[in-house]
Amino acid sequence: MAKAFARQTKLKNVVGRSEYISDNQRQEHIVLHSQENMIHSWNEYADYEKQNKKNKEENIQGREIIIALPNELDQDREKLKEIVDDYSFNLLGDNRDFEYAVHWNKEKTNLHAHIIYSERERQKKEPKRYKRDYYYNYEEGKMSSKKDPEAVITKHKGDIKYDKEGEIEYTDQFSKKDTQFKSREYNEKIKEQLAETLNKHDFKSRVFDSRIELPQAKLYKGASKDYKDKVSQSNKARREYNKEIVNAVDEKLMPMTIAIMRKESIMKSVKEENSKTKSISSRGIEIIKESVQEVKVYIREKLEIIKEAFKPTPLELEIKSLEDRTDEKIKNLSLSIAENKAEMNNIFERASAMREQRDQLPLYKEEEKQVKVHEDIIKSYEQMNREIRYVKGELKELEADYKKLKFYEIFKEKPLSIKHDKLKNELEVLENKVESININKHKSTRKNLQSKINRVKNKRNKLYSEERQAYNKMDRLEESNEDHEKEIEKLVSSLKEKIFELKNPELVEKRKEEKTSMREKIASAKTKAKERNEETKGKPKFSIEELQKNKKEIDRKQKLSKKKTRKGGISR
Known part of the structure; x- marks a missing residue:
């Protein structure tokens, strides 16, 4: 986890510093530069600070x-800008002018940002107004109070202020400095x-914790090579110590109090060793x-203690294995x-599309009526042709009868002549009607219309069949899901039962014994019942009625024997 490094400095020449951080000639690698949040220029701030200084010392601008x-943010400039903007606005707010530039160092090992900001917030420039009423005593020629009976109100609360030249006075465009x-x-x-x-943007970072972490040794200008080497070794060791101790505290492996005491002890020992050599000592590094x-x-x-404490038992391992398999x-x-x-969702969508397609197919009701009309005409035509054949047959028979008659008999058979004329007329009428009908046209029209209707019907039937198949498949899938859900319930129930058996072997054994x-x-009861049945096998079986009859017969015989004994006794 990287340490969050941030420091700030005061600027007495804000214009020069702004030019420096954004100058490509003086900066080797400028990655990003932004003045998007600047409403006022740094020159305005510099002039304001110069005009409002309270003593000879220059104001901080x-x-x-x-x-x-x-x-790695150099590879993603959009995210880089988002992070710097997010940091700046959260820290400074949106009513303060700030500018930033992101740079690399010469070796391109340290990406960093310079954020220049003003301690003053922007303000809306408005006319100044009096905050109370002002009174003046003209007789005495001085300002007075409301209690003075001779005083006259000269300026009302809320009135605009004017300077000596009669110009309107305005409020400052910048607020007081935020302390x-x-x-x-x-x-x-x-x-x-x-x-x-x-951390919000998924880059793990932390703040230096001075309670438990060792501070880095600092270099000074003109330091010897030996001193630089020892600073480098010391700082490397300190960084490694900080990493380990922070990890131990964060993971709750070491209490904070012990970490604090350990740091104080190390710093005391290192200080004592360094005081002996009056520099960074090798023993201090050790x-x-x-x-x-x-x-x-x-x-x-x-970790070993925790591992041993949380080491699973064979029973827990077996339960875990069961749970994992389930x-x-x-x-x-x-x-x-x-x-x-x-x-099922896909099938339902397809079935719905089929239904819509089926509903959009034309019904062709008018065409069906036209087909019926053409069929009636064709049937009528066929019926008339049958009638023509019948009439022609009748005429043929009638003409045959005529031929059989003699000349003088023809005049006598007047009814035959009338029937012949009638049939001739009827035949003529039928033939005229048949000739007036263009039967081929009717048949062709009927065929075309019927083909058109049949195509739509076939399409409708096909769509209906496919729709039914889709719904049937949905039913099968739903049944399959129900079976799966029942199986899941069985698995959960079986798992609970097996875990109970593993955790309570004595109770399970007792139940088995019971x-x-x-x-x-x-x-045993079945065996005894079987033995009793076998014992009673050889004995005769009587019904209740037979037993009752036998009892009555026995009673009758006993009564008869008693009567005989009585008679025998009297005769003696």
Whole structure:
């Protein structure tokens, strides 16, 4: 996790600094430059600060924040701009002028941004107004109060102010300076805001925690090579220590109090060693390296303890295996259900499209009426042809009868002549009607119309058939889903039962014993019943009626024997 680096400085020449960070000749690698949020120029701010200075010392004209950015953002300029804008607006608000430029260093190892901003907010320039009523005593020639009976009100509350030359006085276009920017809390805030912004955009970042992290040793101008080497070694060891200790605290492997005490102890030991040489000592560097190893050992030991504490038992492993297998089956079934549902939706859409297509087909009711008319004409035509054949047959028979008659008999058979004329007339009428009908045209028209109607009917039937097949398939898929859901319920129920059996083996064994004893009792009862049946097999079986008859017969015989004994006794 990268450390959120941010620091700010005061600017007494804001115009020069703005020109410097945006000058391609003085900056080697300018990645991005933006003045989109600038309403007023830095010259306006510089002039305002010069006009409003309270003493000989020059006013601070603005401030600059420098922030470190992830190097990979150079590949995505849109995201880079979004992050810098997000950071600037969250930190400074949208009513303050700011400008920023993103640079690489010479070696292209450090992408960073310079943000120049004003401590003053923009204000709307408006005429100044009196905040209260003003009174003047002309007799005494001085300002007075409301209580003075001789005082006259000269300026009302809300009236526009004018200067000595009679010009309207206006409010400043810039607000007073915000004092938060020079506080120590704000220096921490710029780091916290940077970490928050980077984390929001998926770049893990954190703020330096001075309670537990070791500060970096600083270089000074003109330092010797030996000193530079030792600073480099010390800072490398400190960075490694900071990484390990922050990880230990974040993962809750080491309490914060122990980390704080450890840092204080290291700093004390390093300070003592450095004071001996009055410089960065080799022993001081070794102490930091040893501390890194101590933290690593501490983390390993803690992880071993946690691992042992949370080591699963054979029972837990078996339950986990059961759950995993069941979850895999349920997952496959759920996937199948989802696929079936998706297919059902597609089928329903296709079926709906077929229905719409079927509904849009023409009904051809008028055409069917026309076909009926043509069919009636054709039937009439055929009927008339049959009648013509019949009339011709009648005429033929009649003419044959004429030929049989003698000359003088013809005059006598007047009815035959009348019938002949009548048939001739009827034949003529029928033939005229038949000739007036263009039967080929009617047949052709009927055929074309019928073909047209049949094509639509066939199309409608085909669509209806496909629609029915689609709905049948949907029904089958729905039944399949219901089966899958029942199977899932069975799997869940079976899993719970198996887990219960694994967790309560004694109770399960007791239940098995109870079932076994119950089976034995049932088997014993069946055996006894079988034995009793076999014992009663050889004995005669009597019905209730037979027993009652036998009893009556026995009673009758006993009564007769008693009577005989009585008679025998009297005769003696």
